[in-house]
Amino acid sequence: MGSNRTGRRRFLERGVAMAGLAVGAVRTASSQESAPETREVNPKGPYAYGERSRFVTSGRTNDYPKGVFQGMFGPRQNAPLQDVAGIITPAPLHFVRSHSTLPDTDPQKYRLLIHGLVDRPLDFSLEDLKRLPSESRIHFLECQGNSSPGHHAHRKSDFATVQDLHGGTSCSEWTGVPLSVLFKETGLKKGGTWLVSEGADAGRYTYTLPIAKALDDVMVVYGQNGEALRPDQGYPVRLLVPGWEGPYSVKWLRQIKVVDQPYMAWDEAIQHSISRPDLGDKSRWYHFEMPVKSLITRPSGGQTLPGRGFYEISGLAWSGAGVVRRVEVSTDGGRTWKDAKIQGPVHRKAHTRFTLPWSWDGSEVVLLSRATDERSEVQPSLDELSKRWGFSTKETWETADHAFHFNATQRWRVMGDRSIHDAMWS
Amino acid sequence: MGSNRTGRRRFLERGVAMAGLAVGAVRTASSQESAPETREVNPKGPYAYGERSRFVTSGRTNDYPKGVFQGMFGPRQNAPLQDVAGIITPAPLHFVRSHSTLPDTDPQKYRLLIHGLVDRPLDFSLEDLKRLPSESRIHFLECQGNSSPGHHAHRKSDFATVQDLHGGTSCSEWTGVPLSVLFKETGLKKGGTWLVSEGADAGRYTYTLPIAKALDDVMVVYGQNGEALRPDQGYPVRLLVPGWEGPYSVKWLRQIKVVDQPYMAWDEAIQHSISRPDLGDKSRWYHFEMPVKSLITRPSGGQTLPGRGFYEISGLAWSGAGVVRRVEVSTDGGRTWKDAKIQGPVHRKAHTRFTLPWSWDGSEVVLLSRATDERSEVQPSLDELSKRWGFSTKETWETADHAFHFNATQRWRVMGDRSIHDAMWS
Numbered sequence: 001m002g003s004n005r006t007g008r009r010r011f012l013e014r015g016v017a018m019a020g021l022a023v024g025a026v027r028t029a030s031s032q033e034s035a036p037e038t039r040e041v042n043p044k045g046p047y048a049y050g051e052r053s054r055f056v057t058s059g060r061t062n063d064y065p066k067g068v069f070q071g072m073f074g075p076r077q078n079a080p081l082q083d084v085a086g087i088i089t090p091a092p093l094h095f096v097r098s099h100s101t102l103p104d105t106d107p108q109k110y111r112l113l114i115h116g117l118v119d120r121p122l123d124f125s126l127e128d129l130k131r132l133p134s135e136s137r138i139h140f141l142e143c144q145g146n147s148s149p150g151h152h153a154h155r156k157s158d159f160a161t162v163q164d165l166h167g168g169t170s171c172s173e174w175t176g177v178p179l180s181v182l183f184k185e186t187g188l189k190k191g192g193t194w195l196v197s198e199g200a201d202a203g204r205y206t207y208t209l210p211i212a213k214a215l216d217d218v219m220v221v222y223g224q225n226g227e228a229l230r231p232d233q234g235y236p237v238r239l240l241v242p243g244w245e246g247p248y249s250v251k252w253l254r255q256i257k258v259v260d261q262p263y264m265a266w267d268e269a270i271q272h273s274i275s276r277p278d279l280g281d282k283s284r285w286y287h288f289e290m291p292v293k294s295l296i297t298r299p300s301g302g303q304t305l306p307g308r309g310f311y312e313i314s315g316l317a318w319s320g321a322g323v324v325r326r327v328e329v330s331t332d333g334g335r336t337w338k339d340a341k342i343q344g345p346v347h348r349k350a351h352t353r354f355t356l357p358w359s360w361d362g363s364e365v366v367l368l369s370r371a372t373d374e375r376s377e378v379q380p381s382l383d384e385l386s387k388r389w390g391f392s393t394k395e396t397w398e399t400a401d402h403a404f405h406f407n408a409t410q411r412w413r414v415m416g417d418r419s420i421h422d423a424m425w426s
Numbered sequence: 427m428g429s430n431r432t433g434r435r436r437f438l439e440r441g442v443a444m445a446g447l448a449v450g451a452v453r454t455a456s457s458q459e460s461a462p463e464t465r466e467v468n469p470k471g472p473y474a475y476g477e478r479s480r481f482v483t484s485g486r487t488n489d490y491p492k493g494v495f496q497g498m499f500g501p502r503q504n505a506p507l508q509d510v511a512g513i514i515t516p517a518p519l520h521f522v523r524s525h526s527t528l529p530d531t532d533p534q535k536y537r538l539l540i541h542g543l544v545d546r547p548l549d550f551s552l553e554d555l556k557r558l559p560s561e562s563r564i565h566f567l568e569c570q571g572n573s574s575p576g577h578h579a580h581r582k583s584d585f586a587t588v589q590d591l592h593g594g595t596s597c598s599e600w601t602g603v604p605l606s607v608l609f610k611e612t613g614l615k616k617g618g619t620w621l622v623s624e625g626a627d628a629g630r631y632t633y634t635l636p637i638a639k640a641l642d643d644v645m646v647v648y649g650q651n652g653e654a655l656r657p658d659q660g661y662p663v664r665l666l667v668p669g670w671e672g673p674y675s676v677k678w679l680r681q682i683k684v685v686d687q688p689y690m691a692w693d694e695a696i697q698h699s700i701s702r703p704d705l706g707d708k709s710r711w712y713h714f715e716m717p718v719k720s721l722i723t724r725p726s727g728g729q730t731l732p733g734r735g736f737y738e739i740s741g742l743a744w745s746g747a748g749v750v751r752r753v754e755v756s757t758d759g760g761r762t763w764k765d766a767k768i769q770g771p772v773h774r775k776a777h778t779r780f781t782l783p784w785s786w787d788g789s790e791v792v793l794l795s796r797a798t799d800e801r802s803e804v805q806p807s808l809d810e811l812s813k814r815w816g817f818s819t820k821e822t823w824e825t826a827d828h829a830f831h832f833n834a835t836q837r838w839r840v841m842g843d844r845s846i847h848d849a850m851w852s
Binding site for chain 1: 473514532558661736737742773774781783
């Protein structure tokens with residue numbers, strides 16, 4: 001039994017063996033018998049909606065520097081994944097991609113029209129939708145260009161953060177009506193094989209979806225993380241197309257038309273078709289499911305470790321195919337791998353938290369993770385993905401603005417000076 | 427195949443048979459081929475943190491009218507359960523119970539001291555805690571006085587809402603360090619059987635906890651729904667004692683002392699001991715787990731149904747014992763019951779969403795739900811609970827301010843005029 005006066009010393013000496021943890025330099029300095037007076041009491045009544053501690057400043061950042069793509073796009077913001085705990089992304093920190101201005105819809109006037117190749121064209125008020133059978137499911141949404149080297153080539157610094165490079169993904173509990181329920185009401189005519197969905201933004205954002213997916217797990221959602229959708233997430237109603245790239249999940253949804261062929265709307269052609277060396281001079285137009293991916297979010301680029309010793313490596317993994325079955329972490333640049341702990345809750349097509357205990361000895365190391373999903377797809381290394389898609393150099397990657405679905409393993413280099421850098425290319 | 431011009435008519439006539447849903451008067455008026463121009467585009471840039479649609483006003487309300495208990499308590503606010511979708515309660519809408527003023531702690535100065543009957547007294551900075559092995563789990567928190575008739579006897583109107591009567595419960599994804607991990611670091615001396623935890627609020631809120639529970643599933647949490655705790659939820663660090671009554675989950679946690687006997691701190695004695703007729707002239711001091719409970723949140727008190735026809739009845743069920751196994755709903759005052767659908771995600775000691783399709787014929791009816799948990803405990807009716815606890819009349823209930831853990835089924839009366847009223851007592 002240790003004396004009360006030897007807390008710090010004994011902790012440091014006996015930490016590893018005693019606790020089963022590779023605990024090193026965790027700063028546990030005080031050993032006095034009474035608690036230190038560190039509180040600052042500022043008498044205050046109930047906090048207002050949206051008010052955080054004044055010490056908490058985590059926020060979204062612009063995906064592109066000012067001036068880049070500004071003519072084409074509305075707000076584009078990345079989520080601060082390095083600060084997110086657990087699997088839920090708070091709604092006010094959810095990434096944003098919009099093609100034009102955000103509508104300011106009066107929910108009393110809102111209508112969703114479903115028409116085209118249906119037996120009974122119908123339009124639904126928000127109240128109608130809320131009366132119908134609902135579901136709540138936890139799913140990620142990810143921009144199809146998230147992580148794409150062509151999309152962050154403008155970032156010159158290797159001090160880029162996980163938010164800069166990969167912040168175009170988020171995860172929420174979504175509540176709404178399965179689209180299949182609405183189609184039971186309207187009926188579907190023979191030959192109705194595709195949908196065209198349109199948003200109420202100024203640009204009338206339009207996207208096509210095969211009806212097989214629509215009848216599988218697509219939802220018309222009005223709730224996000226327990227409350228109404230935020231305006232930049234489609235208030236009052238959006239599509240939610242689980243596991244597929246973000247652009248399918250049309251925001252401010254105002255109409256769905258059932259049609260007999262794929263449409264090639266501006267939004268899905270000019271900006272969303274894929275070009276890659278392996279495709280030659282052709283573009284790929286329809287590309288659906290987001291691939292298996294993982295990221296170490298802590299420690300990650302731009303952070304500085306306080307010192308040697310124990311850390312929990314923590315990150316997020318997800319796959320459009322369903323459940324993440326396995327995440328491996330390497331702390332030596334990929335030479336050896338350990339199975340990370342998959343931390344509950346685990347949901348299909350949802351961010352999944354993984355963790356691994358790690359003791360840093362102070363030397364330069366490269367940290368990375370790779371995930372495997374329920375279809376046994378394994379997240380590729382940059383070399384593997386380059387070979388598959390025909391990219392020969394960093395420059396060919398960076399000039400390929402539309403090499404979407406990039407899921408190569410992200411490497412973070414921890415330097416001897418405790419700083420952490422993007423090491424994707426080195 | 428219906429003509430496009432007969433949408434509304436056919437929907438109403440054929441709804442039930444066609445869709446397998448008891449759809450009645452859902453207002454689906456328009457049948458034109460193009461979407462109505464209901465949008466109001468208000469060009470706007472990125473929304474700030476915490477900014478909602480100006481049409482969304484759901485918020486917390488005071489648990490007591492002004493003047494009641496004001497001398498004793500800090501902020502007390504109830505969550506708008508009638509507006510919450512899914513199972514997650516948004517952090518800014520989470521219920522609040524505080525005994526004094528809220529601290530405004532600088533996270534750089536924060537320390538958690540663990541001392542008393544330990545081998546090595548240690549104090550942890552916030553950064554220390556974040557470096558240690560973490561867990562994220564979805565759990566409810568509930569005020570032990572939530573729903574207690576003595577606590578809402580001041581509400582004279584039977585038009586009270588589910589927020590007024592039962593809004594002292596909420597559910598979050600919590601992220602933090604298991605307390606057992608911290609005790610591995612400090613070691614535990616023989617005889618250390620209880621904890622005394624203290625908050626950094628002006629009143630030094632103090633509560634006792636048996637160490638068996640602490641080593642089971644108690645967490646020291648810093649994250650709620652993906653972000654830092656809100657100030658009124660204990661920023662930067664609180665205890666989270668899953669399934670047990672709210673007061674155990676000490677906010678603004680500044681010290682944990684391991685002791686050899688239960689302490690009877692002011693906070694757990696004066697305000698939190700139980701008095702009931704079946705206990706005679708004794709008070710019950712330690713009472714831990716919250717019982718199985720369910721509430722229909724929609725339709726619920728204070729709402730008005732738009733008209734006859736199809737509705738999804740939706741509500742929340744939870745139990746401190748673990749998983750909710752079954753929820754039954756009655757739409758005839760308890761004469762007959764139907765199994766509700768348990769809507770995923772389902773977690774232990776967490777709010778669980780249930781739903782049941784219902785067609786309202788316009789007559790006066792009483793809606794209620796009852797839940798059964800994994801221990802086969804069934805939520806009691808008011809009569810059953812009255813017998814068990816020795817309450818003979820409504821008046822004895824209303825004057826018993828400390829008849830905590832009230833979990834009788836909540837009855838909502840839908841009137842012919844479409845209004846909905848609290849029918850607990852009638």
